[in-house]
């Protein structure tokens with residue numbers, strides 16, 4: 001079992017760190033926020049008073065932070081403080097460019113590293129059923145696999161440095177676009193006098209079938225567990241969808257890829273967020289399309 005430092009104990013990080021402890025790893029946490037530190041103490045997770053203290057003896061250092069700038073700043077400090085044999089794993093969702101920069105910081109310090117963003121949300125983080133999309137060398141992947149398996153159900157090695165983040169933003173661009181498509185279809189069906197259940201029964205067994213429809217249906221009724229049945233309490237917040245769509249647009253621009261529907265989806269979620277709905281589930285975008293948001 002490994003000695004693990006877990007940096008960033010927010011909505012995702014705390015339950016993930018808890019699953020590492022449950023699997024028998026010796027975990028020490030660190031977070032800048034007082035509220036996060038209190039929540040970690042309440043969950044009986046041992047906490048360090050400083051980043052340097054958390055990482056000094058760690059075999060593996062996991063970060064779960066808001067954005068690329070946080071990861072670069074924390075990894076720069078870790079590169080100085082960590083043991084020379086430590087493996088660094090970043091599970092945050094960040095831009096591909098900063099993910100590659102973080103790998104370079106580790107490499108320059110002689111440390112192995114992985115980018116390993118997740119899908120599955122806070123529910124998956126608590127249940128230990130996350131999907132990990134991983135970028136890094138084969139050797140680093142083999143070293144990190146056991147640890148990732150303690151926090152997730154499906155672990156996919158997507159390629160070298162940054163490939164995990166690339167897979168994550170491509171997947172979430174599909175999700176943002178498909179959710180808007182499903183919402184447009186329900187909004188049109190309503191105008192045409194079609195019941196939600198009738199459209200669901202047809203589309204869910206026809207060529208319009210997709211996850212946004214069958215697992216996360218944006219109208220109440222057909223899928224009782226979807227956030228539409230709970231007044232769009234997230235779930236996956238619209239602000240986080242907007243973050244991922246913006247990351248996809250940055251990557252598309254840098255790589256010279258045409259993503260016109262991704263750009264449109266980013267604009268629609270941007271307007272929804274501006275109207276004050278960023279905290280609602282991303283499937284609430286149907287209200288914007290109905291002209292009601």
Ligand code: NAD
Nearest residue numbers: 008009010011012013031032033036065066092093121122
């Ligand atoms: P969060 O804001 O709840 O947690 C982030 C934590 O990092 C906070 O507690 C913050 O205090 C801490 N932090 C920031 N800078 C720090 C530093 N320098 N040192 C130590 N701690 C620091 O966010 P979250 O919802 O847990 O998401 C974390 C990451 O996971 C994000 O990149 C997000 O996009 C991604 N993600 C979130 C979800 C979700 O459903 N919440 C799903 C998939 C991926």
